[in-house]
Amino acid sequence: SLIPTNSTTTGGSSGIGLALAHQAASEGARVSILARSIDKLEEAKNHIQLSTGVDVAVFAADVRDYDAVSKVVEEAGPINVLVVNQGVFVPGELEKQGLDEVRFMVDVNLIGSFNMIKAALPGMKDRKDRGPGSIALMSSQAGQVGIYGYTAYSASKFGLRGLAEALQQEVIAHDIHVSLIFPPDTDTPGLVEECKTRPQLTSIIAESSGAMKADEVSKKALDGIKSASFFVPCNFEGLLLSIGTAGMSPQRSFVMAFVEVIATGVLRIAALGYQWNWYTSIHKWHAQNKSK
Ligand SMILES: NC(=O)C1=CN([C@@H]2O[C@H](COP(=O)(O)OP(=O)(O)OC[C@H]3O[C@@H](n4cnc5c(N)ncnc54)[C@H](OP(=O)(O)O)[C@@H]3O)[C@@H](O)[C@H]2O)C=CC1
Numbered sequence: 001s002l003i004p005t006n007s008t009t010t011g012g013s014s015g016i017g018l019a020l021a022h023q024a025a026s027e028g029a030r031v032s033i034l035a036r037s038i039d040k041l042e043e044a045k046n047h048i049q050l051s052t053g054v055d056v057a058v059f060a061a062d063v064r065d066y067d068a069v070s071k072v073v074e075e076a077g078p079i080n081v082l083v084v085n086q087g088v089f090v091p092g093e094l095e096k097q098g099l100d101e102v103r104f105m106v107d108v109n110l111i112g113s114f115n116m117i118k119a120a121l122p123g124m125k126d127r128k129d130r131g132p133g134s135i136a137l138m139s140s141q142a143g144q145v146g147i148y149g150y151t152a153y154s155a156s157k158f159g160l161r162g163l164a165e166a167l168q169q170e171v172i173a174h175d176i177h178v179s180l181i182f183p184p185d186t187d188t189p190g191l192v193e194e195c196k197t198r199p200q201l202t203s204i205i206a207e208s209s210g211a212m213k214a215d216e217v218s219k220k221a222l223d224g225i226k227s228a229s230f231f232v233p234c235n236f237e238g239l240l241l242s243i244g245t246a247g248m249s250p251q252r253s254f255v256m257a258f259v260e261v262i263a264t265g266v267l268r269i270a271a272l273g274y275q276w277n278w279y280t281s282i283h284k285w286h287a288q289n290k291s292k
């Protein structure tokens with residue numbers, strides 16, 4: 001199995017990224033975290049130091065700034081597991097959203113991921129330890145199915161899938177494994193902020209999948225990285241969603257490949273059932289709002 005010895009996590013100062021850095025550090029990895037705010041980074045560093053005794057390296061940079069990111073990669077040293085986890089989410093109907101908000105999500109979530117991977121890839125290919133390497137991307141269940149209020153967010157996360165599928169073919173010869181992680185709603189500072197402005201329909205639809213804690217998600221993510229899985233679902237609905245949307249994604253497990261082949265037809269029925277429910281909620285919501 002793939003062992004995170006030198007791991008770098010973007011967005012590692014909060015929520016899921018912090019939980020991942022914390023867990024990797026407690027398992028003995030050398031950990032670096034990258035985010036914009038140096039205050040949040042220092043706080044995260046102290047938190048991990050207090051509970052594990054391990055010192056993590058912190059780097060303040062914006063993933064949208066390629067030069068800043070490549071400087072961090074240079075300073076951070078060898079990486080065998082890169083976790084591209086930074087992400088922003090501003091929910092809202094496209095009609096009410098400014099294009100600046102749309103661009104913000106695409107820039108941070110998608111272009112920022114390109115910057116990070118492009119900067120880290122040469123060093124990862126030349127890594128001196130002989131074990132396999134990993135590039136893990138934090139997508140979302142909203143990166144497997146479009147959700148009301150998430151036009152830009154879902155687009156940025158669907159984009160990560162195309163990136164990941166193509167990249168896997170490019171890096172396999174260097175024994176680097178790409179993982180796409182698909183969490184449901186996860187209890188993080190980011191979600192608390194999001195919920196202040198989230199449309200009611202977004203919440204209704206997102207509730208189709210149970211909510212998780214950040215350390216539950218980080219545990220699933222780390223297990224997925226270690227087993228070099230391409231798709232990493234995090235809960236039961238996520239497992240169904242991953243089988244139902246397997247499409248042309250790579251699959252290393254014969255057991256899972258078999259399950260996908262057998263279950264695809266009946267999962268399409270379940271998917272249509274979910275869609276029917278969601279569209280019913282949408283129509284009801286509009287009917288109620290008109291009558292007011
Ligand atoms: N919470 C949820 O419900 C779900 C989250 N996800 C995904 O998981 C990932 C983490 O989410 P979550 O833990 O909730 O997020 P948080 O908002 O709690 O944390 C986000 C992290 O990303 C960093 N970050 C944000 N923008 C940038 C940037 N431009 N450059 C560098 N770092 C940046 C933040 O630090 P700083 O602001 O200082 O830069 C922070 O460390 C995201 O990709 C998100 O889309 C997926 C499914 C569900």
Ligand SMILES: CCCCCCCCCCCCCCCC(=O)[C@@H](N)CO
Nearest residue numbers: 089140141142185206208209237244271
């Ligand atoms: C084939 C049958 C499948 C059935 C399961 C369908 C369930 C889909 C629910 C989607 C929930 C999306 C949550 C996004 C969370 C997120 O990313 C935001 N909180 C922003 O961070």
